[in-house]
Amino acid sequence: MKHLSFVTSLVIALSTSSSFAGDAEVGESLFKKKCSTCHQVGADAKNTVGPVLNNIVGNKIAGIEDYKYGASIVALGETGAVWSEEELSNWLANPKKYLRAALDDKKAKTKMSFKVKKEDERDNLIAYLSTLSE
Numbered sequence: 091m092k093h094l095s096f097v098t099s100l101v102i103a104l105s106t107s108s109s110f111a112g113d114a115e116v117g118e119s120l121f122k123k124k125c126s127t128c129h130q131v132g133a134d135a136k137n138t139v140g141p142v143l144n145n146i147v148g149n150k151i152a153g154i155e156d157y158k159y160g161a162s163i164v165a166l167g168e169t170g171a172v173w174s175e176e177e178l179s180n181w182l183a184n185p186k187k188y189l190r191a192a193l194d195d196k197k198a199k200t201k202m203s204f205k206v207k208k209e210d211e212r213d214n215l216i217a218y219l220s221t222l223s224e
């Protein structure tokens with residue numbers, strides 16, 4: 091019986107852990123530290139250096155109204171691509187590299203030069219951003 095319950099709890103542990111099991115609270119403080127200099131969120135958010143990031147998870151890439159994006163991310167948005175959690179994680183790891191790979195264009199550029207190198211930080215940030223989606 092002992093053995094069986096071990097197997098059962100292992101199965102439960104494996105099935106509940108996804109690669110995006112981030113912590114939204116940790117993500118919120120990371121966002122304040124790392125992203126809020128360029129991005130606003132919340133009811134009165136305005137586009138500043140970067141676009142407003144309310145509802146970004148699942149949104150069309152380069153789809154925030156009245157923000158003047160760079161040409162490369164606009165080109166990617168025009169393919170109809172949306173920000174899944176996986177796309178967001180790849181973007182945050184290295185925005186320029188992400189656009190170059192996604193567009194298959196070695197000259198693609200982006201106005202966002204900031205990178206989040208740690209995967210757990212990206213997961214936490216994405217968990218927080220998901221709470222801002224309706």
Ligand code: HEC
Pocket residue numbers: 121124125126127128129139140141143146150151152153154158159160161163178181182199200201202203204206215
């Ligand atoms: C130094 C300023 C700066 C920082 C810091 C920054 N960003 Fe950005 N971000 C930008 C700019 C500028 C763009 C627009 C990119 C373009 O047009 O090429 C952007 C675009 C984005 C987009 C794409 C938005 C869309 O509508 O497609 C996401 C998502 C994003 N940023 C998330 C983040 C997150 C999360 C952080 C914190 C980890 C962060 N950014 C930190 C400046 C910044």
